[in-house]
Amino acid sequence: MARVRMRDVAEHAGVSVRTVSNVVSGYPHVSPATRERVQRSLDELGYRMDYLARGLRSGRTGFVALAVPFLAEPYFAELAQAVISAAARRGITVLVESTAGDPEVERRILSGGLTNVADGVLLSALTVPADDDAARAADFPLVMLGEHSVGDRFPRVGIDNVAAARTAVGHLVEQGCRRIVALGRNGSENGRQRTEGYRQALSAAQIRRVNWLVVPVEDWTREHGRAAVRELLDGSGPLPDGIFAFNDALAVGALAALDESGVRVPDDVAVVGIDDIQESAYTHPPLTSIAPDLDVIAERALSLLAEQEGAAGVAPREEATPYRLVVRASSLRARPGSPT
Amino acid sequence: MARVRMRDVAEHAGVSVRTVSNVVSGYPHVSPATRERVQRSLDELGYRMDYLARGLRSGRTGFVALAVPFLAEPYFAELAQAVISAAARRGITVLVESTAGDPEVERRILSGGLTNVADGVLLSALTVPADDDAARAADFPLVMLGEHSVGDRFPRVGIDNVAAARTAVGHLVEQGCRRIVALGRNGSENGRQRTEGYRQALSAAQIRRVNWLVVPVEDWTREHGRAAVRELLDGSGPLPDGIFAFNDALAVGALAALDESGVRVPDDVAVVGIDDIQESAYTHPPLTSIAPDLDVIAERALSLLAEQEGAAGVAPREEATPYRLVVRASSLRARPGSPT
DNA sequence: GCCCGCCCTTGCATCGTTGCAAAGGATCAC
DNA sequence: GTGATCCTTTGCAACGATGCAAGGGCGGGC
CATH class of the missing domain: 3.40.50.2300 (Response regulator)
Incomplete structure (x- = not known):
């Protein structure tokens, strides 16, 4: 059974592909009748969005990358869980990378290794020096989790x-x-x-x-x-x-x-x-x-990522989160x- | 600074886009001189593959989705770490999903919620009944981790x-x-x-x-x-x-x-x-x-996924992994x- | 010396979706 | 009645890479 595309749905509903796209993405100016008909076709055919194609065209993927040293360490596992939950609330999927604390891997991530597949990167680094070249060159939404700040270009979220x-x-x-x-x-x-x-x-x-x-x-x-x-x-x-x-x-x-x-x-x-x-x-x-408070850390971090996506020049800052x-x-x- | 595309590299090296693609993907029939020149341009411009575009065109993304109930539970965190490590050895990136043990979420995954973005799915389910409708309909590479088998359509990897x-x-x-x-x-x-x-x-x-x-x-x-x-x-x-x-x-x-x-x-x-x-x-x-042995489980699971991608009809089986x-x-x- | 064949390189179409912008139709005000 | 405005819907091109298949060049065999 081949994949159902918008084109198939459009034919089935007797409208254009663009209209199907409008319905799917919630564009407001679609007549109730059309919306209804398209929706029925969507359901009937079992349409599912191709996130790759959408990402390619629109430049946004709906993914956020999370890089931690060791996922098996309880703290990072709990942090990852908090990030995944917070991301799910925003309709975002999380890509988890494990750096093993390897400076080389951390540097690769900073130099954009995950850029085009993720809208933003949350990095919990152990080793990367703040003034690393790669850090300077990074030109994508990035938030540091925990301790390290990378130069003064990116915000950091974590306890004091x-x-x-x-x-x-x-x-x-x-x-x-x-x-x-x-x-x-x-x-x-x-x-x-x-x-x-x-x-x-x-x-x-x-x-x-x-x-x-x-x-x-x-x-x-x-x-x-x-x-x-x-x-x-x-x-x-x-x-x-x-x-x-x-x-x-x-x-x-x-x-x-x-x-x-x-x-x-x-x-x-x-x-x-x-x-x-x-x-x-x-x-x-x-x-x-x-x-x-891991939930607060996760929420703030995702908010800061979103901010960076929006405006070009967001002032980097340190967000000190609460602790007990x-x-x-x-x-x-x-x-x-x-x-x- | 805009993204560097193959086209930019091609112009810089004075070759066609296709040749750059050939160099990048390791196509053998490229003259050493050309390969050298292209490689230099790649390095110089800092080219990085757009995985979305590649995935859209080729149908394979290099992602594997891993769904576990709670990442914060030590067992699942350690399992996820093992999967991520094993995947990294194969050049695969892991998407981690947390189902919270919610049958609805598990069903959504089984019904293909992650399909087009991942080449395969590893599911560690708690609740989905073996004869669920969604399970029957699933038509993508899927391997069950741990206990649940879903009907007899998919292989399972775990201890006895x-x-x-x-x-x-x-x-x-x-x-x-x-x-x-x-x-x-x-x-x-x-x-x-x-x-x-x-x-x-x-x-x-x-x-x-x-x-x-x-x-x-x-x-x-x-x-x-x-x-x-x-x-x-x-x-x-x-x-x-x-x-x-x-x-x-x-x-x-x-x-x-x-x-x-x-x-x-x-x-x-x-x-x-x-x-x-x-x-x-x-x-x-x-x-x-x-x-x-989590490493064995992760390795076997990824191998089984790869098998399913290759042949159409792979006999589903239960892989009992060693334990001490x-x-x-x-x-x-x-x-x-x-x-x- | 000529033809054949292999190696290297290339152009074009395409994957599925959305940005852009305009066309067609209906409604409303004057 | 007529023009303007807004709402709906649409077609086309493009995102960046690869599949396909063909074209050009060069060397070797007879």
Whole structure:
């Protein structure tokens, strides 16, 4: 059974192809009688739009590309789900690309690898330096998700990482922690910002510098979190009484390492993460975390894409989206400094 | 800066458009000199293929659609990652659709909602009945992932659910469990099959029927797993000494509920799940699970799609993919029946 | 020396839809 | 009654690539 084209529908309804197109696309000036007749033919023949042809002619495809480092990482999976849902509400289909954190792949995307098939690109990059050549050359609707901004040409949507980190560490301080380890430094901009927030919180609390410690990890995964904390526990230094993990995956790994070693959480060590992935409500003990509002991020990002499509010169900007501190048992100590 | 078309490249290189196309698509009969010259122009102008135009003309787009119920569920996220990686190796881009388990959406996909934009569809359905009308009418390359088969018209790729469930429950029996609860029955075909495996294992072990118990849940999520086990613990019936969760998310919820109530795992209750999501290596205690080989599933599925594109009448078949039992602490009891 | 055949290159039509702009018809006001 | 205006409908060309098939050029065989 061959494909049904507008031409077939037009013949069946006894009108021109253009009129069928008008009906399909909701053009207002079509007489009710004609609209009715065409609609019947559409239904009867089971017409389905060829999005490729429409995209080729009109220049708009109805696709948005979403590029994330690893879809299997819970945070990115949840982010992708939010984007897909938000896009569906707007009649947009999402193309998902996985960059594997490969700078080469990220660069390829920035240089337009997805341009003509997608109306816009949402990029959650790990590595691309802000002043990359490819970034400069990009001339299509692009919104950065999360941390990286690419130069000052494109808008960015995400939480304020410095403030979020400060909130998380500040919470640990409130809970009585005085020797807090930051877990997760790496080369990323994101890592720098969360490190900065950590520093600001410790400064504000007048924690002595000798008690500052930033532990680097390669990837923000459970595995690296566990390995880093194992090493920390095996080491000769004094044990921390708080761990601020740069994301929840690291925190989950940290909790596993602490559990193995019989360290009590939160009594011996309080733990807090960032992302509030679903998993975090089910760890042992449940993990305190910073919860970004993924739906807001997805909505804003799509709106910003739409804006870029419309006007030529839209002022790039940073959209700081809301977040909440979700307090769970991993950081909740018996001795409350003040009532919640 | 406008888009660079083949025409622009052709003019720049002083050849015809067709020759540029020949170079780009790797047509063999092009003189080295010409090829060289065209290639230089391609690079210099930064030509990038318009996939829409190519797709419109050639009928193939290089896209494959993947539809899963919820991308935020770890199992589906990991599956999607595997599919995206496998597709990337073949130069295919993946369109991800989230059905939210809505039968209407699944039906729409089966009735060809993605056809002309994707060369084939991978559908991981929850609800569509095997003999649905839409399923019968589908006339495009389609492969079912996971459990549901749609009539006998399309191939299915996934583990043998009955056998996998039997293996999981058999393992609990080996560990000495005698009153094993199955957690997760629902209306799905998948649920029926795992229930059947549970029954077979208990029968084989000659467990008395009074000790069989299948607990229904609405969704296979952490939350429903926790709620169901809480209810089980609050109830008046005798406690089980083993829990077979139909997937790892349920198992994670079950572990959380057991932890809350101070039930010791695996001493009081041993727990096993299916899927072996990454999270399962980090639960308290680490979760024993059945690990399907997602890479194999993704590879097979894409191969089957390609086959369907080629020949008209490919015999539909069920591809049972390999799986392993990954034993972790949640089921490993002190008293070993036999050495591993 | 001539013809045949292979290799390389090319032009044209086409995929299915929408932008553009104008034609035909009906309605309404004066 | 007549002109103007608006509403409907239409035809044509074009988006950028590839399928098809033929044309030109060159080398080799006899």
